[in-house]
Amino acid sequence: xxxxxxxxxxxxxxxxxxxxxxxxxxxPLSRSDIARLTTLSKPSVSSLxxxxxxxxxxxxxxxRTGGVGKPSTPLDLNPEGAFTLGLHLDYGRATVVLTDxxxxxxxxxxxxxxxxxxxxxxxxxxxxxxxxxxxGKIDRSRLMGMGLVMPGPFGVAGxxxxxxPGWDGVxxxxxxxxxxxxxxxxxxxxxxxxxxxxxxGVAKGHENxxxxxxxxxxxxxxxxxxxxxxxxxxxxxxxxHVVVRPEGHECICxxxxxxxxxxxxxxxxxxxxxxxVILSSMEEFERCVGPxxxxxxxxxxxxxxxxxxxxxxxxxxxxxxAIYLGGDxxxxxxxxxxxxxxxLPISVNxxxxxxxxxxxxxxxxxxxxxxxxxxAVAASLNPDYLQRVQARPxxxx
Amino acid sequence: xxxxxxxxxxxxxxxxxxxxxxxxxxxPLSRSDIARLTTLSKPSVSSLxxxxxxxxxxxxxxxRTGGVGKPSTPLDLNPEGAFTLGLHLDYGRATVVLTDxxxxxxxxxxxxxxxxxxxxxxxxxxxxxxxxxxxGKIDRSRLMGMGLVMPGPFGVAGxxxxxxPGWDGVxxxxxxxxxxxxxxxxxxxxxxxxxxxxxxGVAKGHENxxxxxxxxxxxxxxxxxxxxxxxxxxxxxxxxHVVVRPEGHECICxxxxxxxxxxxxxxxxxxxxxxxVILSSMEEFERCVGPxxxxxxxxxxxxxxxxxxxxxxxxxxxxxxAIYLGGDxxxxxxxxxxxxxxxLPISVNxxxxxxxxxxxxxxxxxxxxxxxxxxAVAASLNPDYLQRVQARPxxxx
DNA sequence: AAAATTTGTAAGTCGCTTTAACAAATACGC
DNA sequence: GCGTATTTGTTAAAGCGACTTACAAATTTT
Numbered sequence: 001x002x003x004x005x006x007x008x009x010x011x012x013x014x015x016x017x018x019x020x021x022x023x024x025x026x027x028p029l030s031r032s033d034i035a036r037l038t039t040l041s042k043p044s045v046s047s048l049x050x051x052x053x054x055x056x057x058x059x060x061x062x063x064r065t066g067g068v069g070k071p072s073t074p075l076d077l078n079p080e081g082a083f084t085l086g087l088h089l090d091y092g093r094a095t096v097v098l099t100d101x102x103x104x105x106x107x108x109x110x111x112x113x114x115x116x117x118x119x120x121x122x123x124x125x126x127x128x129x130x131x132x133x134x135x136g137k138i139d140r141s142r143l144m145g146m147g148l149v150m151p152g153p154f155g156v157a158g159x160x161x162x163x164x165p166g167w168d169g170v171x172x173x174x175x176x177x178x179x180x181x182x183x184x185x186x187x188x189x190x191x192x193x194x195x196x197x198x199x200x201g202v203a204k205g206h207e208n209x210x211x212x213x214x215x216x217x218x219x220x221x222x223x224x225x226x227x228x229x230x231x232x233x234x235x236x237x238x239x240x241h242v243v244v245r246p247e248g249h250e251c252i253c254x255x256x257x258x259x260x261x262x263x264x265x266x267x268x269x270x271x272x273x274x275x276x277v278i279l280s281s282m283e284e285f286e287r288c289v290g291p292x293x294x295x296x297x298x299x300x301x302x303x304x305x306x307x308x309x310x311x312x313x314x315x316x317x318x319x320x321x322a323i324y325l326g327g328d329x330x331x332x333x334x335x336x337x338x339x340x341x342x343x344l345p346i347s348v349n350x351x352x353x354x355x356x357x358x359x360x361x362x363x364x365x366x367x368x369x370x371x372x373x374x375x376a377v378a379a380s381l382n383p384d385y386l387q388r389v390q391a392r393p394x395x396x397x
Numbered sequence: 398x399x400x401x402x403x404x405x406x407x408x409x410x411x412x413x414x415x416x417x418x419x420x421x422x423x424x425p426l427s428r429s430d431i432a433r434l435t436t437l438s439k440p441s442v443s444s445l446x447x448x449x450x451x452x453x454x455x456x457x458x459x460x461r462t463g464g465v466g467k468p469s470t471p472l473d474l475n476p477e478g479a480f481t482l483g484l485h486l487d488y489g490r491a492t493v494v495l496t497d498x499x500x501x502x503x504x505x506x507x508x509x510x511x512x513x514x515x516x517x518x519x520x521x522x523x524x525x526x527x528x529x530x531x532x533g534k535i536d537r538s539r540l541m542g543m544g545l546v547m548p549g550p551f552g553v554a555g556x557x558x559x560x561x562p563g564w565d566g567v568x569x570x571x572x573x574x575x576x577x578x579x580x581x582x583x584x585x586x587x588x589x590x591x592x593x594x595x596x597x598g599v600a601k602g603h604e605n606x607x608x609x610x611x612x613x614x615x616x617x618x619x620x621x622x623x624x625x626x627x628x629x630x631x632x633x634x635x636x637x638h639v640v641v642r643p644e645g646h647e648c649i650c651x652x653x654x655x656x657x658x659x660x661x662x663x664x665x666x667x668x669x670x671x672x673x674v675i676l677s678s679m680e681e682f683e684r685c686v687g688p689x690x691x692x693x694x695x696x697x698x699x700x701x702x703x704x705x706x707x708x709x710x711x712x713x714x715x716x717x718x719a720i721y722l723g724g725d726x727x728x729x730x731x732x733x734x735x736x737x738x739x740x741l742p743i744s745v746n747x748x749x750x751x752x753x754x755x756x757x758x759x760x761x762x763x764x765x766x767x768x769x770x771x772x773a774v775a776a777s778l779n780p781d782y783l784q785r786v787q788a789r790p791x792x793x794x
Numbered sequence: 795a796a797a798a799t800t801t802g803t804a805a806g807t808c809g810c811t812t813t814a815a816c817a818a819a820t821a822c823g824c
Numbered sequence: 825g826c827g828t829a830t831t832t833g834t835t836a837a838a839g840c841g842a843c844t845t846a847c848a849a850a851t852t853t854t
Contacts (some may be wrong), residue, residue: 470833
C-alpha cells in the first residue's frame with residue numbers, strides 16, 4: 001500500500017522539490033515568479049530558496065531590471081551543485097557518464113567488456129569508476145549517487161535478460177552499492193533514456209509520455225501521471241515481446257512475431273546473416289552499413305509495419321502527450337524510421353498533430369546513461385520518488 | 398504541470414484520506430491499529446478519526462476485548478455516511494445505481510433508451526434520476542455526487558465513440574451537472590469497472606492492475622502507481638483498436654484486425670449475422686445463445702487467440718499485479734474465456750502464478766455503474782484525485 | 795519629484811503533527 | 825486474588841513550517 005501519511009516536515013521536502021523543479025523547468029525565475037507558479041506565498045518561497053541556496057543547488061543571477069518595480073533576482077540551477085554517475089550496461093559494453101545538475105556531461109567513458117563474465121564485469125566497472133573519481137574532476141562530497149540501467153526484463157525465466165545473457169538474478173545493484181559505497185538506483189535502459197529526455201531533453205514538463213528505445217533489443221520508458229512506471233517487478237514497458245505478427249518470425253521467447261524480431265539491432269544482424277553478411281555488434285553495423293544498402297532497405301521494409309503497430313498500440317493504451325523515438329541506433333537509421341513510418345495509423349491520439357504524436361529524441365546515444373544519472377538526483381531530492389521503478393528480484397552474485 | 402505545493406491544511410486532507418482508506422482496506426481497526434499502519438501518531442489519528450466521525454463517514458463498533466491491555470474500539474466505514482449515483486450509459490441502455498459508502502447498491506434501475514437521440518436521452522436520464530431521488534430512499538444531504546461512465550474513446554474523429562454513435566463531442570458531463578445540480582465525474586466504462594473492483598471488489602489494495610472490460614466493445618481500466626490512468630485526453634486503455642491480426646477482419650476504424658473485431662458483443666453478432674442469425678442486442682444474445690452452441694464455439698475459437706495476445710501485451714507493457722476479466726458479457730461466456738485462454742503465453746509476468754496473472758472480476762454486470770459511483774466518492778474525498786481521468790474535449794449539446 | 799508598481803523581507807499568527815505524560819481497562823504471574 | 829505488565833486512547837504543551845500583514849527598497853511612470 002502506498003498510502004503514506006504526511007506531516008509538516010514531509011510537506012516541506014515536497015515544497016523544496018516543487019521549488020527546485022519549478023526553477024529547473026521554467027528558470028531563470030525570481031522568487032516572486034516562483035510564488036506565482038506554485039501558489040506558495042512569497043515568504044515561503046524565500047525561505048525554501050534560502051534552503052536550496054544553502055545546499056548549493058541553485059544560484060542567483062545578475063539583477064534583472066527593465067520592468068516596473070524593484071528589479072528581481074533571477075534564480076537558476078547551479079550546475080556545480082550536485083554530480084551523479086550514470087552507468088549504461090549493455091551487451092559487451094558499458095557507458096559511464098559523470099553529469100552535473102543540469103545534465104551536462106562532465107566526463108564520459110565507454111568500455112568494451114566481456115559481459116558474459118558477470119563477476120569480472122562488475123569488478124572492472126567498480127574499479128574503473130573509482131579510478132575515474134580519483135582523477136578528482138569533481139568535488140567528491142557533491143556526488144549524490146549513481147544510476148544504473150541495463151536491458152530488461154528482470155527476473156523472468158525464459159525471457160530475461162534477452163539481450164544480456166547470464167545476468168538474470170545477479171545482484172548488480174547491491175554489489176555496486178557495496179563496492180562503491182554510494183546509493184545505486186537500477187532500472188531498464190528504456191526508463192533511463194526516458195528519464196534523460198524528461199529532465200534534460202525535449203520531453204521536459206510532460207505528464208504522460210513514452211520513450212521507445214531501439215538498441216540491441218527494443219524497450220520503452222514510461223511516464224504516467226507525472227511519474228515513472230515500473231510495474232509490479234520493475235518490468236513495465238517491455239514491448240520487445242509484444243506480438244505484432246502472429247505468424248511471424250520465431251522469437252527466442254518461444255512465441256512468434258515479437259516486435260523485437262523486427263525492430264532491433266539483433267533483428268537487423270539476423271537479416272544480414274541470412275543473406276551471408278556476418279556482423280556481430282553495433283559498432284560493426286555502424287561501420288559497414290549505410291542508408292542506401294539493399295539489405296538495410298529490405299530489413300527496413302519488413303520492420304516498418306511492426307514498428308507502426310507498436311506505436312499504434314502505445315498510443316491507444318497510454319494516450320500520451322507524445323512518443324519519443326531514440327536509442328542506440330545510428331542517427332540516420334532513426335531518421336529513416338521517422339520518415340517511413342508516416343502517416344501514423346488512426347488511434348486515440350489522432351486528434352493530435354502528426355508532429356506531436358511521434359518525435360525524435362534529442363539526446364544522442366548516451367541518453368540512457370545520462371538518464372541513469374538523473375535517477376540518482378530524483379531519488380535523493382524527490383520525497384515521493386517511486387522506488388518501484390527498480391527491478392525487484394535480485395540474488396547474491 | 399502537476400507540481401503542486403502543499404501546506405498544513407492540504408496535508409491534513411491527505412491524512413484524512415489516508416485514515417479513511419486505511420479503515421476501508423483493513424477495517425475494522427482501532428485507533429492504535431491505524432497509527433501503526435500509517436505511521437501517524439496516536440493523537441493525530443484520534444483527531445482525524447474524530448473528524449471523520451463528525452462527517453458521519455465512520456462508526457465505532459462494540460468494544461473488543463480478549464487481548465492484553467485496554468480493550469480497543471473498532472472503527473469501520475459507515476455505509477450510511479455518504480451516497481453517490483453511478484450511471485453507466487451504453488448503446489440503447491442506461492444503468493443507474495445508488496450506492497452507499499461501502500459500495501452497497503441501495504437502488505438500481507435499468508432503462509432502455511433510444512441513444513441515437515442524445516438530447517432526449519440526456520433529458521430522460523436527468524428526469525428519471527430526479528424522480529429516483531424524490532422517492533426519498535436516502536438523506537439527500539448525504540448525496541456526494543454522480544459518476545458517469547460510457548464507452549470511449551472521447552473526441553477522436555473517425556474512431557469515437559465507436560459503440561455509441563453520435564455522442565462525440567456531446568457535453569454530457571456539463572449537461573447533467575447543470576440539470577442535476579451536483580458534481581458529475583466522467584470516465585470510460587473500463588475505468589468504471591476497474592474502480593468498482595478496486596474499491597469494493599477483488600482488486601482491493603492493488604497499486605498496479607488492469608481491468609479488461611468486454612461488452613458491446615472492449616476496453617480497459619488502468620491503475621498505475623496507485624492511481625487511475627486517463628492519459629492526455631482521458632482515452633488511455635483503449636485496447637479496442639489495437640491490431641492483433643494484421644491481415645484480419647476489417648474494422649470500422651479503417652484498420653484491419655483490431656482486437657474489438659474479435660472480442661466484443663459486436664464481433665459475436667457479426668459472426669452470427671454472417672451465418673444467417675440476426676441478433677441485435679446483449680439481451681437478445683443472452684436470451685438466445687448458450688454455452689454449447691456451434692456458432693458460439695466457432696466465434697470463441699477465433700476470439701481466444703486475439704484475447705490471449707491482448708492479455709500478453711497488457712502484461713508486458715504494464716507488468717501489473719493482476720489482470721481482471723469482466724464486463725457486460727454473460728457470466729458463462731467470461732468463464733469460457735477464462736478456461737480456454739490458459740496457459741498464458743510467456744511475458745514479464747511469467748514469474749507470477751497463472752491464477753495470479755489473470756482473474757475473474759467478482760462484481761457482476763453492474764460493475765461499471767458501481768465504479769462510476771465510486772468515482773464521485775474519490776473525487777470529493779481524495780485531495781489528490783486525478784481529474785485527468787475525465788474526458789476532455791466536450792462541446793455544448 | 796511624486797506616485798505607482800513590484801520585489802523581497804520581517805514579525806507574528808495559525809493549523810496540524812508530534813512528544814511526553816497519564817488515566818483507564820484488561821490479561822498475566824505468582 | 826492482587827500487584828504488575830500491557831495496551832488503548834486522551835490531554836497538554838511543544839515544534840514546525842506556511843500563511844497573513846506590514847513594510848522597506850528599487851525601479852518605472854506620470
